[in-house]
Amino acid sequence: MLPDVQDAYTLYGNPATTLLSLLSNPLILAHTAPHLSAYDRLILASTSRAFRELIKHTSGVFRHLDLTQVRGAQFDIDGNIDRGGQVWRNNAQLDENLTEDDFYSGPLRGILSNIRRQNILQDVQTLVLDGLSVTAELCHEIILDPAHSVRLLSIRGVKNLNERKLCASLQYACRPSRPEGTPRLKGLYVFGAKDAPLLPIITASGVSSGAVGTASQGAQIGAGWNAKSKQALTSSLRSEGEDWYQKKGRIIARPLVEEWANALVDCHGIIAFDGLACLGPHHMNSPAYAKVRIPPTARHWAVATVALGGCAGCGAAPEGMTIHTGTPAIQRPLLSPPPLLTSSIKAATTPHSGPEAPWSSFVARCTDCLRERYCAGCDKWWCEECYQAPGAVTELTDSDVIVVDAEGGAWVQHQEHEILPKVKVRNGACFPDCTMSEVMDAQRVLLR
Secondary structure (H helix, E strand, C coil), X not given: CCCCHHHHHHHHHCCCCCHHHHHCCHHHHHHHHHHCCHHHHHHHHCCCHHHHHHHHHCCCCCCEEECCCEHHHCCCCCCCCCCCCCCEECCEECCCCCCHHHHHHHHHHHHHHHHHHCCCHHHXXXXXXXXXXXXXXXXXXXXXXXXXXXXEEECCCCECCCHHHHHHHHHHHCCCCCCCCCCCCCEEECCCCCCCCCCCCECCCCCECCCCCCCCHHHHHHHHHHHHHHHHHHHHHCCCCCECCCECEECXXXXXXXXXXXXXXXXXXXXXXXXXXXXXXXXXXXXXXXCXXXXXXXXXXXXXXEEECCCCCCCCCCCCCEEHHHCCHHHCCCCCCCCCCCCCHHHHCCXXXXXXXXCCEEEEECCHHHXXXXXXXXXCECCCCCCCCCCCCCCCCHHHEXXXXXXXXXXXXXXXXXXXXXXXXXXXXXXXXXXXHHHHHHHHCCCC
16 A cells, blocks of 8 residues: 555656656667667667667667677688688688688678668668778678668778779769769768777677676776777867868878779769868869979879968968868868768768867868978978979070070070079978977978
């Protein structure tokens, strides 16, 4: 018996909020699911029929899928492939009929096949595969297969990727004769380094691979979130800022195959990347092309690897500044990390500091367009209109030439200018403004 009516109201009229009722709110579920691993979402769905219906039949639960910490997706075969004829991976013996693509992409293909059977694959719009074994053939399927709905794909730091084949697939996907509404892929993270892992790798049993003793899973998750918060705080306290907008200097440090330049140009305005094609006046896609003397060795296209502010002389650039508020989202660089709560290009290309920040513009150039005009010590540079590098090809005017033998026409004398241009950059450092230590630092990142 209840002592009074008030107790009855407390127990029956105002029941405690359950996790199921809380997650049944679509807004709460949409903001919670991306923070859970795929394994945790499936475990939650297995706890009861109600949770299974909620997880499996609510749109957007698997919109963001990060497989980087899934143990079954790791490719960790070291040494020789054939060890006495007995090689095992994922409890399956390899045979001689296995193709190279099947071998290297086997772990991921197995996982993708599993989530396809569970009718999850078509809901994935952001797919993160950083650091895994990803082949160009698998990327080709993700980009072109109608079964996939991936809008943002991250393959930074992956292994066994044939980048030339990937470039060909991207160019084919963006061909002028492509079907309307294709490709579905709108953003590709490929040039930058993969994000540092925040949580330990989870095994099939749900216990971290580095766990020892009898620590509970809840304690491990709590410790993981504490580490994640600490790393986020440390990152926010650093002043280096985001790539391209706040962070200046060398953004893309790894070597790139030449086909990337053609792919960036062909995919311009269709697929966004975490890199840009260089718009320096040496290249045919530049608004300032042919406004300056072009070296005979200049390439038609190139990938921009350096982020700069305005010219130290005029504060601008011949090709113009890339301004966040004045550039369509599809033409801006993707910013790391991929957004969690949405799969839109606008969110993926918007600086976290806000589009109205004073550093919301930059110049992106390749190393060829910055040779002998960029200081790696202080990140100053001088554009072609403000500074002509020594040794650059110049066009002679009538006042510069005196004809000595008019009849023979075989010899002319070049009249030197009375005032030669002052050297601003020497060996990758501005001269003589940078200190010796800055010059030494510049030598280590000397543009080649």
